[in-house]
Amino acid sequence: MAEATALWLRNVVQTEALETFGARAVGLSNVNGYSCRMRSGGYISEHGFANAVDIGTFHFEDGRRVNIEDGWRPNSTAMGDLTANWFARINDGACDYFQLVLNPNSDAAHRDHFHFDLGPWKSCD
Numbered sequence: 100m101a102e103a104t105a106l107w108l109r110n111v112v113q114t115e116a117l118e119t120f121g122a123r124a125v126g127l128s129n130v131n132g133y134s135c136r137m138r139s140g141g142y143i144s145e146h147g148f149a150n151a152v153d154i155g156t157f158h159f160e161d162g163r164r165v166n167i168e169d170g171w172r173p174n175s176t177a178m179g180d181l182t183a184n185w186f187a188r189i190n191d192g193a194c195d196y197f198q199l200v201l202n203p204n205s206d207a208a209h210r211d212h213f214h215f216d217l218g219p220w221k222s223c224d
């Protein structure tokens with residue numbers, strides 16, 4: 100997970116941050132973090148195996164912060180909405196590095212964060 104996250108941050112998030120905002124991303128805020136909570140169907144979440152990450156907010160070198168709850172748009176190609184388009188591109192880029200990519204389009208539980216994991220299910224929302 101650490102390697103996949105680092106590669107996604109370097110190859111996707113930084114590239115898109117510089118292109119979109121002209122500033123490097125310098126931090127992010129994890130949302131739910133480590134948890135062994137049960138998923139529907141009785142499975143333990145990939146979080147319980149340190150095999151998942153939830154990210155809600157990105158911090159940039161110019162002081163800007165963007166969070167998914169405010170910046171995500173269901174129609175990810177919102178004309179002229181830089182933040183929404185940025186989120187859409189880093190979401191799509193995550194599909195190259197993680198097995199499961201969930202976002203606010205997935206369900207209400209993910210209204211404020213990305214969930215990425217390397218579990219057995221391949222799905223990219």
Ligand SMILES: [Zn+2]
Nearest residue numbers: 151152153214
């Ligand atoms: Zn999660």
